[in-house]
Amino acid sequence: MSALHVSDLVVRYGANRALDGLSLEVESGELRAVIGPNGAGKSTLFATIAGETPASQGRVELDGTDITRWAPHLRVRRGVARAFQVSRIFPSLTVRENVLAAQLCAQGGSRVCWRTVLGAEHARSEAALAELGLAHLAARRGETLSQGDRKRLEIAMALQLEARLLLLDEPTAGMSPRETAQTVALIRSLWERTRITILLTEHDMSVVFSLAQRITVMQRGRVLCTGAPEEVRGRHDVREIYLGRG
Amino acid sequence: MRARALATLALAAAIVAALLLPRLASGAQLFFWETVLVQMLYALSVNLLIGHAGIPSFGQAAFFGVGAYAVGLASALVPPPLLLLAAMLLAALLALAVGAVALRTHGIAFAMVTLAVGQALYTASLHIPALGGDNGLAGIDRGSLFAIGLGGAAAFWYLCAACVGLGILALWTVHASPFGNLLRALRDDPLRTRFLGIDVRAYRLGAFVVAGAFGGLAGGLFAYANQIVTPDALAWVRSGDPIIMALIGGMSTFWGPMLGAFVYVWVTHAFSELTPAWILYVGIVFLFFVIVLPKGLLSLLSVRRQRSGS
CATH class of the missing domain: 3.40.50.300 (P-loop containing nucleotide triphosphate hydrolases)
Incomplete structure (x- = not known):
């Protein structure tokens, strides 16, 4: 199909x-x-x-x-x-927060976006960061990333949308x-x-x-x-x- | 943890000061502080739009004025808390109607549409006989609450402080909520926010309605405090004032516009007593802030914090 x-x-x-x-x-x-x-x-x-x-x-x-x-x-x-x-990433957020924001937005916008993040969601974002080779940058703000890392972060965000x-x-x-x-x-x-x-x-x-x-x-x-x-x-x-x- | 303790201490100090002020201050001084409180609420509501959601509205006087005229028209019929709620609702409905159309445009076009709506209402207020024309509506009755007359300075001060306090609390809740976070996200990058599945226009409309409602509350309190409302409440300068206040205090923070409102009211009050050309000096003060402290007074605190941290 x-x-x-x-x-x-x-x-x-x-x-x-x-x-x-x-x-x-x-x-x-x-x-x-x-x-x-x-x-x-x-x-x-x-x-x-x-x-x-x-x-x-x-x-x-x-x-x-x-x-x-x-x-x-x-x-x-x-x-x-x-x-x-x-x-296009959120420059003032950290790499981890960018991924979490995408994950929570995918779950229903403002009802859950950036509410208290659950353990399972943290685990999922950490797994995504590790898979995309971004784990060591998790605490860095988006605006400080190289062009290559920004692109990888954007792909990580897109993947959070299922x-x-x-x-x-x-x-x-x-x-x-x-x-x-x-x-x-x-x-x-x-x-x-x-x-x-x-x-x-x-x-x-x-x-x-x-x-x-x-x-x-x-x-x-x-x-x-x-x-x-x-x-x-x-x-x-x-x-x-x-x-x-x- | 330290920040939370400081915030609790500041809140307690503000409540004690509000309770004690009528015992310590003259009628004129109380009126000055009422003006400060009303402008704080108005500046916060405008900053939710401009500073946090990145929506450049130049027509917030429309909602401020509608709230003020609602109180002016019905003060003899409806008790203050109900009338203030009605003023908020009326302003929110107007914001919903204006926002639904205006938010189809962006940037400077949006700013011009909001300015045009404000000016249209200002012109209408001059020509509608029921609104009193140039002279407006005078002799606004503050009424009573639980059989306590609000005509006296102290009683009205407590009502005003309570309403502004609740308004600030509500706006803080909006600011700290997921909705507030999303507003800042779509300010930073609307395209990325849209491609996370967010209906950007709906959230912008939500911000516009909330800002309109609290602008209406500020307008209603303004009318009660002055006991008169004139077309000046709808004039375009009235839309510019809260933007200047937010710029002075710091647009990127929640508390900055409150500090800016105090500085602005104090400066205008002080200069207007010294010279008839006070607007010139207020302009110079504003220029100083835009050039020397573009991120507002509160940015000094963060610079100091960074220095002490490094």
């Missing part, structure tokens, strides 16, 4: 069509990468799936439910979690080669353990080809092709528009 089904999606900005009748199907438990040159519409696609940008036309379905007109917070409650290209679909927008942007390798290993181990459906965009092709089960190539707001990494790598048209000749 498909976890995400996008059909004939159009997003207009004035006369421009950022998405121009795009259709996409992502299987449950799949790790899919979306690539394409700048301006292909990747960020608009993510923003539309998350509910940040309204669709001018078309449908977005999550596990068979039409969520096209749903507000972002309702999509989150339905299981859509998002990590941003420029990571998401069914995780949208990762450029998860290794701004990272050093060492941080990139760590993050790739982290995403792979998370995916192998949880089998959560992941949709990611990434400019670093080594990250894309080492992580993705399947790759969707976008061009001018449409899907050019979808296939296994070797298949996409071998396509002449993809090499021409995106990877370069040769």
